Amino acid sequence: MARSTRSLDWGFPRWRGYGSSREAAKVRLCDRHGCEEPGNCPAPKAPNSPERWYFCQRHAAEYNAKWDYFEGLDKAEAEARAAGEQRTNAGYAQSAHYGWASSGDGSRSADEMRALELFGLEADADFDTVKKAWRARAKEVHPDVRPGDEAAAKAFQAYSLAYEVLRAAEERREWRG
C-alpha cells in the first residue's frame, strides 16, 4: 500500500476522506485556516466574483457577518489611504493637513463638505455613516469589479480621495478630543 494520504493535506484546496469508512466520499474541507469541518457552504470571494470560498456552516456565518471587512473592501480602503498619501495636487491635499485646523468648533471644512456631497451626505453625518456610504459606492466602482472601466476607475478615485479627507478629519477630531 504505497499511497499515502498525507499528500492530501498539501496544497489548496484541501481534500480529504471524511469519516473513517473506506467508502466515505472525499469531502472538501472548510477553507478557514485550521478548520477540519467539511466546507459545504460556498461564499463568493468578492462581489460579483465567480470564485468561491468553501466554509463550514459556522465559518460561513462568520464570513458573511464580516463581509465588509473582508478582502475586497479592505483592499479598497488600503488603496484609498495610498491614494491619499500620494496625492499632491488633487485639491484635497491641503485640507488634509491644514484645511480644518483653524476651525476649532467642529464645523466642516469646504473640502469635507465637498466630500460629503459626493457621498450624498449631510454635514452632520457621523463617521460610521461616511464609512458605509464609501463602502457601498467603492463596491460598485472598484477596479476589481469593473475592470477596464475608466469612468468607474475615476469614480473610485474620487470616492477614495473624498473618503480619505473625511477619515483624516475624523482622526484629527479624535486627537483633539
Ligand SMILES: [Zn+2]
Ligand atoms: Zn470551518
